[in-house]
């Protein structure tokens with residue numbers, strides 16, 4: 140089947156006026172401005188198939204939002220081709236946006252001083268959703284996102300988590316086949332994040348909605364996505380399975396062991412003692428070389444273990460490794 | 474439902490919601506009403522003093538002049554005479570992207586919202602000011618179905634001209650960070666040239682001539698002249714036609730400028 144999104148050699152460069160220093164600089168700035176080019180997106184290609192849930196991650200300023208805005212038809216790229224669902228987004232903006240949903244974490248698409256329910260009901264007419272369909276969707280999302288307690292509250296009085304839930308509902312009421320989520324968990328506490336993740340997962344599984352999720356919170360991706368794209372300085376550093384990323388860069392794991400008593404000698408083959416604090420010892424080992432249970436076996440053959448925990452290297456560590464260029468030669472930054 | 478019918482439906486819903494929202498600002502509406510009434514009575518007193526012993530000035534009786542101050546105070550909220558910057562705010566905050574993400578016509582979207590706001594303002598503030606005037610003064614009232622119909626048409630046209638003009642002015646935000654300052658200057662100009670501060674009839678012909686080269690008289694002065702009945706039937710029709718032409722022209726220019734503005738926005742990224 141044809142991919143729902145096809146991006147080839149995408150570029151978006153912004154011209155930013157450079158500020159000059161000092162009096163003379165300010166004066167010259169009036170006469171002729173000097174511009175600097177920011178390559179927000181610098182040659183990206185990828186394809187996304189129907190029904191995928193893709194994590195698009197990278198640090199602040201990497202170019203995530205810029206990419207999403209181009210895909211949503213809000214920005215025209217400097218170069219490259221983009222086909223979303225058979226359309227060039229910015230050429231046919233109105234018919235394009237009718238088929239997508241988008242949530243931008245830091246701003247709401249709801250009307251600021253209207254009660255949530257009024258904003259949502261207006262969307263029925265904006266997207267021309269058949270009334271029956273609209274009722275069904277609204278009822279379902281109200282339940283899934285637990286909207287009832289604040290449906291009558293004006294959007295401006297909502298907490299960030301509530302607003303995000305209302306916005307997710309708003310983005311889905313017209314049954315878009317594609318959903319763009321730009322930092323949907325930004326600034327939320329753990330409980331609110333989890334609720335939103337559950338919703339994203341269900342939407343993707345039950346409705347088959349294709350979802351691109353940008354985030355710089357890597358636990359979002361760990362919990363939701365099979366496929367990950369990592370972007371930095373406008374370039375893709377990685378595009379593949381989460382598990383592949385783990386395998387290539389994430390073999391390293393840590394195990395914290397609580398012994399029954401303080402032992403003098405705690406070293407074992409295949410693992411390195413990272414830290415030691417009385418009965419509590421932290422080992423680091425390479426998951427490719429030894430499994431956690433093998434290691435437990437080796438330790439417990441010599442000492443009595445009371446409790447232990449294994450920490451997966453989180454993607455944050457993996458990304459840092461990629462950035463440091465230790466395990467992947469990063470393409471030269473232009 | 475046809476596509477056209479659906480667009481009408483969206484327009485009506487947007488207006489309805491905006492209407493209710495405007496009604497919900499009770500305190501603001503009351504404060505506005507009090508201010509409009511107070512300054513109205515003050516302006517009426519000034520008119521009476523200016524007229525002195527004179528019964529009539531260029532076709533307007535002292536009664537018409539008092540009524541005039543009432544009408545101009547009554548349309549302040551209806552036409553957002555003191556300025557309207559909601560649209561430019563969304564450009565500066567970036568919230569405009571939320572509106573561009575919706576499959577709707579951007580101009581009619583704002584038009585529907587402004588119509589709702591204008592009608593609520595007319596109800597809460599405009600009509601109330603006129604009722605208070607009717608209680609305090611012996612004001613002029615349109616007579617007969619024809620004059621009432623002309624007044625309604627003129628009021629609606631006045632709003633249409635005012636809205637498309639305000640829309641156009643707000644579009645400056647696509648090109649300059651100083652659209653607020655520019656719009657203040659323009660709104661201040663409109664107070665004089667629309668006949669808001671003084672009936673245009675009171676000014677010398679050359680100045681009135683200049684005013685009529687702008688859309689401003691079509692917003693207020695025409696409404697006043699139709700209301701107090703200083704125009705004959707022919708004059709009323711000409712005045713309404715002029716309003717309609719200004720509205721059509723401004724709507725057309727807005728579309729062109731809007732398209733250019735959005736093109737700039739999606740290329741430069743706001």
Ligand SMILES: Nc1ncnc2c1ncn2[C@@H]1O[C@H](COP(=O)(O)OP(=O)(O)O)[C@@H](O)[C@H]1O
Pocket residue numbers: 153154155177178179197198199200201202203204205206741742743
């Ligand atoms: N409208 C704009 N004008 C100028 N520079 C911009 C604009 N939008 C984004 N940028 C720059 O482009 C780069 C990428 O930004 P963005 O896509 O928002 O990153 P991310 O979403 O990954 O944090 C940043 O350096 C940012 O400052």
Ligand SMILES: [Mg+2]
Pocket residue numbers: 200203204205321322
């Ligand atoms: Mg961003």
